[in-house]
Amino acid sequence: MAIKREGRLCSFCGTSGGPGTDVDLVGGLGAQICTSCIDEFHAIVHDEERTSSVRRTMPWDRMSTTELVATLPQILASAEQNVAFAQEWVDMLRERNISWAEIGRVLGVSRQAAWERFAKKSGDKSATA
Numbered sequence: 001m002a003i004k005r006e007g008r009l010c011s012f013c014g015t016s017g018g019p020g021t022d023v024d025l026v027g028g029l030g031a032q033i034c035t036s037c038i039d040e041f042h043a044i045v046h047d048e049e050r051t052s053s054v055r056r057t058m059p060w061d062r063m064s065t066t067e068l069v070a071t072l073p074q075i076l077a078s079a080e081q082n083v084a085f086a087q088e089w090v091d092m093l094r095e096r097n098i099s100w101a102e103i104g105r106v107l108g109v110s111r112q113a114a115w116e117r118f119a120k121k122s123g124d125k126s127a128t129a
């Protein structure tokens with residue numbers, strides 16, 4: 001099973017994008033960013049006044065309570081996207097015959113703990129290797 005960008009959202013603004021939409025996404029490690037956010041962040045880092053402003057305060061310090069509440073579902077959607085990506089990554093590793101022991105080793109957990117975390121969700125019930 002190949003990992004795809006379909007159905008993903010921008011981890012920075014929450015916009016849905018990827019193939020089949022008019023929102024291009026790029027990224028890695030589960031996080032995705034849309035071209036609008038790239039343009040916005042690029043503009044900030046190349047504008048000394050804006051860069052200085054974002055260094056002084058965190059974005060949530062400038063948000064209204066309504067904006068803070070409205071952002072919570074986006075934070076959780078982004079977090080869930082990253083967890084799902086980790087699952088897809090483990091599925092890919094298993095397809096390449098990487099053992100549960102090796103997956104556990106890189107995660108700093110036992111083979112059993114790695115299997116319990118990921119195999120039950122992927123349908124991979126092989127407890128061996």
Ligand SMILES: [Zn+2]
Pocket residue numbers: 010011012013014015033034035036037038
């Ligand atoms: Zn975005």
